[in-house]
Amino acid sequence: MEPLDRSTIWPYRDGRPGDFYYQRFAHPTGAEAERVLGELDGGEALLFPSGSAAITALVLAELEPGRTIALAEGAYYGTGELFHLLEGWGLRFVEFDQTGPPPAGADLVWLEAPSNPFLTMPNLEAAAAHPGRVVVDSTAATPVYLRPLEHGADYALHSATKYLGGHDDLLLGAVVCRDQDAAARLRELRGRTGMVAPPDSAWLLLRSLKTLRARVERQSATASELAGRLQAHGTVDRVRYPGFGGMLSFDVRGDASRVERSLRTIANATSLGGVDSVLESRRRWEGDRVPENLLRLSVGLEDADELWADLEQALSKA
Ligand code: PLP
Numbered sequence: 001m002e003p004l005d006r007s008t009i010w011p012y013r014d015g016r017p018g019d020f021y022y023q024r025f026a027h028p029t030g031a032e033a034e035r036v037l038g039e040l041d042g043g044e045a046l047l048f049p050s051g052s053a054a055i056t057a058l059v060l061a062e063l064e065p066g067r068t069i070a071l072a073e074g075a076y077y078g079t080g081e082l083f084h085l086l087e088g089w090g091l092r093f094v095e096f097d098q099t100g101p102p103p104a105g106a107d108l109v110w111l112e113a114p115s116n117p118f119l120t121m122p123n124l125e126a127a128a129a130h131p132g133r134v135v136v137d138s139t140a141a142t143p144v145y146l147r148p149l150e151h152g153a154d155y156a157l158h159s160a161t162k163y164l165g166g167h168d169d170l171l172l173g174a175v176v177c178r179d180q181d182a183a184a185r186l187r188e189l190r191g192r193t194g195m196v197a198p199p200d201s202a203w204l205l206l207r208s209l210k211t212l213r214a215r216v217e218r219q220s221a222t223a224s225e226l227a228g229r230l231q232a233h234g235t236v237d238r239v240r241y242p243g244f245g246g247m248l249s250f251d252v253r254g255d256a257s258r259v260e261r262s263l264r265t266i267a268n269a270t271s272l273g274g275v276d277s278v279l280e281s282r283r284r285w286e287g288d289r290v291p292e293n294l295l296r297l298s299v300g301l302e303d304a305d306e307l308w309a310d311l312e313q314a315l316s317k318a
Contacts, residue, residue, distance in 0.1 A: 002032045004203040025191045029199040033206045034174075037164070040143040040209070041156045041176040044183040046190060047197035047205075051139065051159025054173030055082055058155060061182075061189045062108055062133060065090025070106035072098035074118035075137065076159075077286045079110070101126040111153075112137040113146050116272070117249040117282050117296040119240040128152025139163070140272070144216045145244045149178045160205055162273030163246070166215050170204040172197055215275065215301065219246030222307065223299040229308055235315045237293075246299040247272050249282070254318030256281045256293035262317040265302065265310040272298030277307055 008023040020026055030047050038045035048054040059069070069083055073095040083093040096102055099120055102109040109132045111122035116139070127134045128151065135155045136148035142163045148156040158164055160172035177183035190196060227241035227248050234253075241248040252259055260268045266277040270285075277300035282290045299307065 002029060002203070002206055004199060005029055006199050023199070024194050024196050027196075027199050027202075029206070030197055030202040033197075033202040033209070036206060036209050037143075037158075037160075037174055038176060040147075040212075041149060042143075042147050043149045043156065043176040043178050044180060045174055045176045046183060046186055047160070047202060048173040048175070048190065048195050049197050049201075050171050051157070051161055051173035052078060052082060053195045054157055054159075054175050055079060055137075056086075057186060057189055057193070057195050058135065058157065058175050059083070059086060059091065059108070060193075061186045063091060067091060067107040068105060069093040069108045069110055070102045070132070071095050071110045072112045072115055072120075072122060074098075074115045074120060074289075075110070075112040076116045076139075077282075077289065079112075079137070098122040098127075102130045102132065106130070106132045108132055109134045110137070111135065112139075113141045113148065114242040114245065114247075116140055116247065117240070117286075117290065117294065119242050119247070119249060121242055124148070124151040124153065140245050140247050142212065142216050142245070144213050145220075149176065154178050154182065162271065163216055163219075164208060164212065164273075165201075165205055166208045166212065166273060166275060167204075168271065168274040168276065170201040170208075172201050172205055216246060218301055219299050220244050222246070222302075222304045223248055223297075225304045226297070226299060226307060226311070230311070233312075233315060235318050247296065248299070249294055249296045251291050252293040252295060252315065252318050254293070256283070256295050256318070258317045259295060259314045262314040263310055264313070265306060266297070266314075272296070274298065274300060276300040277302055 034045040139159045156176040237251040239250045269278040
């Protein structure tokens, strides 16, 4: 493994700063994690201390007051809440159906692949034809299933807290840029604002990226199997699953809160993308934006039959 270097300063060479001189601007563990992630997504990667910090930095680097973001309807609710907060600084945002073309006049088109927790996929071709810059939050797809820059997006964005980290033990975000000038602008903003990912988390990410493909392919196979079984279950109304990845959501006929509290193997917890399965009702966070009995399941690496047995017994309590 790449050594973990927690230094905040490195000596100048012959009186001149080298690649690393002050941790806020760059550090070797972060640079190595960015190199690996950049290769996976086919662009220039920059790490941030969380997915939300990555979103904030990208919006601040891209837009001035008065500019408009077109956000995919049903995307991670925290992204909409964050844009709402940034309206106080003069940004505007509108929501649109990402399965169709983005609205005219938007300066930045914000897609999510697939959306969390509605699991819709964006129309990448329609977005690429739009004059605005295009961001794809591909947290749930991961570079294993989607490389947005190859589909005309300007940026791929990740909450690396999820699948990239994969073990529920690190909080990180990443923006992968197609254009080097855009990456330089973002790097400057990151250094000046100090939105810097810590070396410890970057090191954990490097560890995790070695197993990314193996983890998400297995999670995807299990999620696909469970989506089919849930669809056929009498207590389940509707299953949302895009056909790949480890996240799905479904509506329960009955009391979803009783189902989540009856689980034994699957943890009743938030987040997604870890090696341990988690399930929660999203109503507690998102209010009436989601159906009352919508449950989101993030499938881990447990045995599919073991997970199904737990879901079946919990569904019987609905
Ligand atoms: N994007 C998506 C799709 C998410 O699901 C999340 C978190 O749930 C975020 C961004 C924000 O990431 P973080 O929690 O690392 O700030």
